[in-house]
Amino acid sequence: MQLTEEKLHYLEDTAYQIRRLSVEMITYARWGHIGGSLSMADLLAVLYFHTMQVDPARPRWEGRDRFILSKAHGSPGLYATLAVRGYFPIDEVYTYCELGGRLEGHTDMTRTPGLESSGGPLGMGLSVAVGMAIGLRLKETPRARVFCMLGDGESNEGNMWEAAMSAAHYHLDNLIAIVDYNKVMAKGFTWNLMSIEPYADKWRAFGWEVIEVDGHDIPAVADAFHRAHWVSPHGAPVVVIAHTVKGRGIEMAEFNYKWHTQAPDPAIADKILRELAQAYGRPEEGYSRVNEPVGKETFYGGE
Amino acid sequence: MAENNHPKEMEMREAFGRTLVDMGREEARIVVLDADLNTSSKTVLFKKAFPDRFFQIGIAEQNLFGVAAGMALEGYIPFPSTFAAFAARRALDQIAITICYPGLKVLIPGSYVGLPTSRAGASHNCIEDLAIMRSLPNMRVADPGDNADLRAIMRTALEGEGPVYFRVTRLTLPDLFGPDHHFEWGKGVIVHPGKDVTFFGTGMMTSLCMQAADQLANEGIEAEVVHLASIKPIDCDLILDSVSRTGCAVTAENASILGGMGSAVTEVIAENYPVPVRRIGVRDRWVDSGGIDELFTLHHMQPTDIAEAARESIRSKISGRVR
Numbered sequence: 001m002q003l004t005e006e007k008l009h010y011l012e013d014t015a016y017q018i019r020r021l022s023v024e025m026i027t028y029a030r031w032g033h034i035g036g037s038l039s040m041a042d043l044l045a046v047l048y049f050h051t052m053q054v055d056p057a058r059p060r061w062e063g064r065d066r067f068i069l070s071k072a073h074g075s076p077g078l079y080a081t082l083a084v085r086g087y088f089p090i091d092e093v094y095t096y097c098e099l100g101g102r103l104e105g106h107t108d109m110t111r112t113p114g115l116e117s118s119g120g121p122l123g124m125g126l127s128v129a130v131g132m133a134i135g136l137r138l139k140e141t142p143r144a145r146v147f148c149m150l151g152d153g154e155s156n157e158g159n160m161w162e163a164a165m166s167a168a169h170y171h172l173d174n175l176i177a178i179v180d181y182n183k184v185m186a187k188g189f190t191w192n193l194m195s196i197e198p199y200a201d202k203w204r205a206f207g208w209e210v211i212e213v214d215g216h217d218i219p220a221v222a223d224a225f226h227r228a229h230w231v232s233p234h235g236a237p238v239v240v241i242a243h244t245v246k247g248r249g250i251e252m253a254e255f256n257y258k259w260h261t262q263a264p265d266p267a268i269a270d271k272i273l274r275e276l277a278q279a280y281g282r283p284e285e286g287y288s289r290v291n292e293p294v295g296k297e298t299f300y301g302g303e
Numbered sequence: 304m305a306e307n308n309h310p311k312e313m314e315m316r317e318a319f320g321r322t323l324v325d326m327g328r329e330e331a332r333i334v335v336l337d338a339d340l341n342t343s344s345k346t347v348l349f350k351k352a353f354p355d356r357f358f359q360i361g362i363a364e365q366n367l368f369g370v371a372a373g374m375a376l377e378g379y380i381p382f383p384s385t386f387a388a389f390a391a392r393r394a395l396d397q398i399a400i401t402i403c404y405p406g407l408k409v410l411i412p413g414s415y416v417g418l419p420t421s422r423a424g425a426s427h428n429c430i431e432d433l434a435i436m437r438s439l440p441n442m443r444v445a446d447p448g449d450n451a452d453l454r455a456i457m458r459t460a461l462e463g464e465g466p467v468y469f470r471v472t473r474l475t476l477p478d479l480f481g482p483d484h485h486f487e488w489g490k491g492v493i494v495h496p497g498k499d500v501t502f503f504g505t506g507m508m509t510s511l512c513m514q515a516a517d518q519l520a521n522e523g524i525e526a527e528v529v530h531l532a533s534i535k536p537i538d539c540d541l542i543l544d545s546v547s548r549t550g551c552a553v554t555a556e557n558a559s560i561l562g563g564m565g566s567a568v569t570e571v572i573a574e575n576y577p578v579p580v581r582r583i584g585v586r587d588r589w590v591d592s593g594g595i596d597e598l599f600t601l602h603h604m605q606p607t608d609i610a611e612a613a614r615e616s617i618r619s620k621i622s623g624r625v626r
Contacts, residue, residue: 109405117376118405121396127366128401131373131381134358138334139377159397162366169361 003219007050011218014084015045016280019249020273021080025093026262027269028289031105032096035247035259037077039182040149042216043242044081047147047178051225056086059114063144066116066132070125070160071151071180072107073261079103079112087114094289123157126150126177130167133175133237145229146175153185155196161206164237168207171235176228177208179239180215182246186260200241208239215242249276266290315472316414318450320345322457323382324352330461334374336360336383338367344414344471346384364394371409372401380408380461387413387429387470391436398466399439406441406465410457414471416446417557418590418598419507421473425589433505434562436468437535443488444535446470446506446556446564449479452532455486463488472507472557474595479509479530489536493545497527500613500620501545501552505531505564508555508583514606519613526613537567543576551579551620553612555604560584579619581612 003011018041026032048054052065069078076096083090088102095101102111106120117128129148136144154160167175185193196202200210213224221242228238246260247253250272253262264272270286277285327333327349334356341347341357350357360367364385371383383390390398390413402409413432415421420428436444443460447453447469460467479494494509495516502512509530516526529545531538546552552572554565565582572580585602599605 117372118400121400124365124369124397124401127369127397128373128376130366131370131375132377133373134370135374135377135379138355138374138379159365159369162361162363163369166360166363166366166370170358 003222008218011045011049011222012280014049015042015218016276016282017084018045018077018080019276021083021090021093022076023250023264023269023273023276024288025076025079025096027264027266027287028094029097030263030294031261032076032263033073033261034076034263035184035253035256036071036074036151036180036182037080038248038250038253039215039244039246040074040077040180041248042218043149043178043180043221043244044077046218046221046225048081048085050222051229052147053143054085056114059087062141065144066129066146068117068125068129068132068146068148069107070119070129070148071122071154072119072125074149074151074180075103075105075107078107082112082114085114088112122151122154123159126160126163126167129175129177130163130170130172133167133172134170136174137172144174148175148177150177150179152179152181152183152190152196152199155179155199156194164203164206164208167237172237173235175237176225177237177239179241180244181241182244184246184255184257184260186257188257203239203241207236209236210239210241212241212243215244216248249279251275266292266294312475313450314475315447315450315453316345318453319412319414319471320348322454323349326457326461327353327356330380332378332380333461334358334379334381336367336371336381338362338364338385338389340385340414344384344412346382364389365397368394368397368409369401372397372407375402375407375409380410382410382412384412384414386415386427387432388415388427391429391432395435402466403439403441408464409466410460411466411468412471413468414473416470416472416506418585418602418604419472419474419557419595422592424592428590430559430585430590432468432470433534433556433558433564434566437562437567441465442535443467443533444469445532446534447532448504448506448509448530449476451478451480451482451484452486455484456532459486459488470506474507476507477510486532488533489538490533491529491531491538491541493527493541494530495526495528497525498549499524500526500617501549502526502528502609502613503531503542503552503554503564503568504528505534505555506557508557508604511604511606512555512609515609515613518606518610524613524617531564531568534564534567537571539571539575542568542571546572546578547576551616553581553583553609553616555583555609557604558584560586579616581616583609583612
């Protein structure tokens with residue numbers, strides 16, 4: 001299924017907004033996982049603005065597609081997506097990690113409109129997605145699907161493979177896993193920290209259908225999700241392994257593990273966002289709150 | 304009600320399995336998830352009655368609880384079932400973050416608890432579950448004293464909201480309560496009134512406290528026995544009411560003394576009305592393989608040990624010193 005030029009432009013613009021807002025909120029909060037938010041921005045744009053059937057006015061609509069962010073430290077990317085999609089006001093992203101706010105450091109489904117689960121510790125989300133997929137089948141909600149975003153690093157977790165095994169056992173063809181395969185973990189490259197290759201073969205050995213795609217090629221991603229959505233041979237669950245670049249969109253952050261958890265200084269954020277706008281061919285626009293004073297933690301006796 | 308037809312002498316795990324079936328008939332949203340232990344835990348009864356609502360997850364406890372969370376999110380009421388050791392130790396993170404953090408209604412039976420399990424030894428005799436589960440926000444924790452108590456706990460868990468951890472003892476326990484027994488979260492029950500010392504028992508230990516009270520009665524000591532099935536929330540009012548009358552206490556649990564019911568009771572007493580307390584339970588050591596009676600003797604958890612702890616507690620009260 002081909003994307004129209006207009007749709008492609010719209011999705012690219014959405015991915016740009018998701019990247020922008022991720023940088024804005026992490027800079028403003030002075031904390032957050034920036035690399036993994038940026039690597040999945042294109043995937044999230046396609047999911048929430050093209051592939052998934054959702055209705056922000058009815059976040060719990062029974063027939064909706066479900067999305068579980070297993071790599072829940074990527075919450076800024078998801079919050080940006082939900083805000084742009086209309087689940088809550090865009091300005092609310094500046095409450096990220098603020099005491100009493102609705103956008104926790106890691107996902108809390110009881111606070112944030114549009115979140116389907118709570119998470120943080122890695123390797124757990126696919127199990128929750130399996131439970132939802134079994135539940136949907138039991139309820140005979142045939143159209144709704146469960147999408148689960150995984151990180152490559154969390155493939156180190158045994159729980160993830162327990163979940164993978166059970167999804168194949170129960171023939172969950174209403175479950176689609178997506179791996180944001182950005183090659184970088186918190187402290188270095190995956191192949192230095194813990195090798196996960198041959199990765200696609202691992203999924204196949206666990207009984208999954210595998211689709212590999214360039215995770216920043218929006219038409220290819222849309223096509224991969226379309227195939228995953230409608231073509232589920234043998235009743236098997238499908239995993240879309242999306243090859244991505246950690247920190248994609250910020251040159252100094254790309255493939256750089258030091259930007260796994262990195263809140264840029266406002267001046268750096270300003271520069272980054274101007275470059276991002278340029279890369280997307282948008283009007284130059286820096287960090288929106290560059291002139292606001294940066295507060296300091298006062299716990300140890302004040303400033 | 305079907306559960307009144309259950310025979311009187313029955314292992315608690317059997318009563319658990321039958322109650323699940325009874326509740327499954329009335330509530331179609333109940334699903335049972337198993338990690339390859341259904342004949343031991345007796346969820347096999349539910350499996351036979353409702354094969355479409357029974358899900359085998361395999362020997363994968365972390366997945367067991369994550370899948371349960373997912374099914375709860377879709378409106379089902381899951382009972383993910385395994386041995387207490389594998390729930391509390393292996394799958395703690397999954398229980399904490401996928402279930403307790405969002406407060407999902409997942410009802411967790413912990414089977415094979417404390418000393419009376421089999422001869423499996425330390426890996427399977429779970430003594431930490433009460434401490435671990437009690438520390439999780441949103442979680443409610445109960446250890447039933449008999450089969451009627453178990454049924455009432457399961458009923459209130461089903462009728463209420465949020466996650467529950469409840470213990471299922473493997474043994475056949477003597478009846479403490481009749482079939483009309485009523486259980487309420489955060490409420491204890493005085494099962495035997497007294498004035499000289501209070502026994503706070505939970506789970507199977509309340510019956511042993513009753514035996515200890517009988518022994519003390521021969522010496523003219525009138526022990527009050529309070530059954531605290533609801534460990535969290537705990538009945539602060541009843542605890543303080545009782546010790547304000549008796550002036551000293553003994554706690555008894557089929558678990559480690561570190562962090563469980565005894566800790567909960569002493570926290571309440573220490574903060575509000577300090578009186579001498581002795582605690583009966585496993586004292587910071589692993590549980591070896593052995594016969595049940597031998598283990599209760601080894602760990603000083605027999606009725607004679609409970610009675611002796613009461614005498615010590617009373618002596619402390621009289622001397623005005625803790626030891």
